[in-house]
Amino acid sequence: MxxxxxxxxxxxxxxxxxxxxxxxxxxxxxxxxxxxxxxxxxxxxxxxxxxxxxxxxxxxxxxxxxxxxxxxxxxxxxxxxxxxxxxGGTSATKKTQRNLLKQQYENFTASNEEMLDQTFDRLQKLVSQRKDLTGRCKQKVVKKLVTRMEHTCCGIEE
Structure with a gap:
């Protein structure tokens, strides 16, 4: 908390x-x-x-x-x-919140109109929400998002 x-x-x-x-x-x-x-x-x-x-x-x-x-x-x-x-919520509500955050992670994309720092801020918000909910954030999820971000950044630079 x-x-x-x-x-x-x-x-x-x-x-x-x-x-x-x-x-x-x-x-x-x-x-x-x-x-x-x-x-x-x-x-x-x-x-x-x-x-x-x-x-x-x-x-x-x-x-x-x-x-x-x-x-x-x-x-x-x-x-x-x-x-x-x-x-604090019950275990059922916490599980629902975790599933919702997982879905938000999986659907995370950067828009063309958005600046890179704005996209990063949104990503950081998701990571901090995950940490607040579970006390930790799995590295594989963060690495997956960073890989997506790199692909997006390369596309923007071109």
Missing amino acids: RIEQYIQMMDYALWDVIENGHTLPKTQLVEGVETVMPITSVEDKAQRRLEVKARSTLMMGIPNEYQLKFISIKDAKQLMKAIKKRF
């Missing part, structure tokens, strides 16, 4: 909180009753601040119409799991 890359780029400590969860609040048993100890140390306050910042960053990425469904989740790690579950 792109939000993972964005958060890792902006502040890796936030991503660490999202991925591993925050430290649990300290509790103490007083007269048989478990009570939550207030945050007093500088490290605990910094950790809590990171947790709030991570959760807020994730909430900003959620469209307004879904905010109410996610607002009750108080932990950034659980919030990320819920976001992936809601917006």
Whole structure:
């Protein structure tokens, strides 16, 4: 997901909180009753601040119409799991998206009116969509497209 890359780029400590969860609040048993100890140390306050910042960053990425469904989740790690579950899609939708991208790859051609850099940009968009969907892009597909591009470029140069 792109939000993972964005958060890792902006502040890796936030991503660490999202991925591993925050430290649990300290509790103490007083007269048989478990009570939550207030945050007093500088490290605990910094950790809590990171947790709030991570959760807020994730909430900003959620469209307004879904905010109410996610607002009750108080932990950034659980919030990320819920976001992936809601917006990640099922295996059937992912398979459909992969098949659609495969078809777009196979039908990729450069038009005569299009500049070479525009064609390359369209190709890069397909490659990045494939990487976003699967986390990788098969080299044989890219090589096949590059070969097609070379033939097209040779035709344009002539």
